[in-house]
Amino acid sequence: MRLTMKRPQGNRDGSAGVGPGVRTLGARLVAFLVAPLLMGGLMAGCADEYPQSSISPHTDFAEIIHSLYVSIFWWSMLILAVVWLLLAWVIVKYRRKSEDEKPRQIRGHLGLEIGWTIGPALIVIAIAIPTVQAVFATQQPVSEDALEVEVVGHQFWWEFHYPEQGVTTANELWLPVDRPVNLRLESNDVIHSFWVPKLGGKRDVNPVPAVREGQDPKYNWLYFTPQETGVFMGQCAEFCGQSHALMAMRVVVESEEGFQDWVDRWFASEGAALPAGAEPDAETELQMPGEEPDVQEDEELQAVDQDEDPMVTLGRETFLNSTCVACHGVEGTSAQGVIGPNLTLFGARSTLGAGIMENNRENLVRWIIDPQGIKAAVAMPGTEYPGGNWPATGLSDGEVEAVAAYLLSLK
Numbered sequence: 001m002r003l004t005m006k007r008p009q010g011n012r013d014g015s016a017g018v019g020p021g022v023r024t025l026g027a028r029l030v031a032f033l034v035a036p037l038l039m040g041g042l043m044a045g046c047a048d049e050y051p052q053s054s055i056s057p058h059t060d061f062a063e064i065i066h067s068l069y070v071s072i073f074w075w076s077m078l079i080l081a082v083v084w085l086l087l088a089w090v091i092v093k094y095r096r097k098s099e100d101e102k103p104r105q106i107r108g109h110l111g112l113e114i115g116w117t118i119g120p121a122l123i124v125i126a127i128a129i130p131t132v133q134a135v136f137a138t139q140q141p142v143s144e145d146a147l148e149v150e151v152v153g154h155q156f157w158w159e160f161h162y163p164e165q166g167v168t169t170a171n172e173l174w175l176p177v178d179r180p181v182n183l184r185l186e187s188n189d190v191i192h193s194f195w196v197p198k199l200g201g202k203r204d205v206n207p208v209p210a211v212r213e214g215q216d217p218k219y220n221w222l223y224f225t226p227q228e229t230g231v232f233m234g235q236c237a238e239f240c241g242q243s244h245a246l247m248a249m250r251v252v253v254e255s256e257e258g259f260q261d262w263v264d265r266w267f268a269s270e271g272a273a274l275p276a277g278a279e280p281d282a283e284t285e286l287q288m289p290g291e292e293p294d295v296q297e298d299e300e301l302q303a304v305d306q307d308e309d310p311m312v313t314l315g316r317e318t319f320l321n322s323t324c325v326a327c328h329g330v331e332g333t334s335a336q337g338v339i340g341p342n343l344t345l346f347g348a349r350s351t352l353g354a355g356i357m358e359n360n361r362e363n364l365v366r367w368i369i370d371p372q373g374i375k376a377a378v379a380m381p382g383t384e385y386p387g388g389n390w391p392a393t394g395l396s397d398g399e400v401e402a403v404a405a406y407l408l409s410l411k
């Protein structure tokens with residue numbers, strides 16, 4: 001059997017047609033030009049305000065990237081329009097006009113070959129110039145008075161240390177608006193990547209190798225100035241292990257006063273519960289499981305405000321006497337662990353487990369009982385299984401409730 005492609009006679013609607021296939025050709029042309037417009041329209045439907053949108057800049061850094069992106073976008077739209085018009089013109093002009101027409105056969109065309117080699121090369125150069133400029137512009141160290149924050153990536157959470165303020169926190173980075181910030185990026189284990197799309201480009205967070213004396217360690221830095229207050233979402237953007245996808249963060253940009261207030265609260269959160277004049281002792285020895293609490297802790301426990309919720313009092317006591325303090329620190333208490341997130345002002349955090357779920361009593365209880373069930377490979381023990389080289393915490397349900405009440409009271 002011979003298969004033949006037969007061009008329909010006349011037009012599809014049965015009319016004889018004005019000239020060979022004019023109407024079908026017209027329809028095709030319309031489809032050819034209208035389809036992309038329709039697609040564009042559909043995609044514009046996605047132009048909502050999303051938390052991790054990279055086309056919604058809120059810092060000078062993000063602004064530079066965004067304007068580069070927008071200008072390249074419009075230039076490529078221009079090129080697209082030229083290409084499509086040329087294509088449409090070729091389709092119309094060189095279409096087969098009759099059944100037995102054979103087009104002129106051509107092999108090679110030096111002018112065209114040179115043209116479409118040089119043309120794109122020029123375009124690439126035209127894109128490279130502003131791009132390289134943007135790279136240099138965003139690598140400029142910001143002013144001397146910038147706020148410095150040491151960002152440490154851990155599997156699978158973020159540590160933020162403010163050397164100037166002496167504050168250490170986790171997963172929620174607080175920044176004052178309109179003040180330039182220098183983020184010094186470093187990893188405690190594998191390579192992570194710091195990415196808060198609305199605040200700027202992503203940057204790798206690498207382990208920093210030790211250097212010989214007199215040499216400077218090679219940190220990656222990220223510099224920007226937040227221009228608006230608000231909460232901005234971000235996450236680790238470099239695959240770093242089993243729970244990489246659960247390594248999110250929030251950046252809380254506050255007014256200058258709001259930021260200072262947060263710092264003040266950080267220092268006051270538990271210190272206020274100590275007897276007047278009793279300095280929290282950073283040198284306190286780690287409380288090992290099974291040991292009797294030392295004098296320092298007794299003082300802390302006695303110092304508790306009489307009106308305090310008894311659950312919170314019990315929770316504090318349980319927390320300070322269990323292995324939690326081997327890994328977690330709470331300012332103003334004997335808990336000085338540095339392996340896990342610092343839990344000072346934990347009750348003020350909106351999320352838990354590095355931005356993966358709402359910070360509320362129910363989720364917190366679940367977390368303390370079964371952290372690895374919520375987040376695979378987390379280096380934290382549950383109540384019934386070990387983790388991070390520490391045995392199961394063995395807390396009863398009641399104790400977990402109390403610890404949760406205590407942690408949520410830290411704000």
Ligand SMILES: [Cu+2]
Pocket residue numbers: 153154155156191192193236237238239240244247
């Ligand atoms: Cu990571």
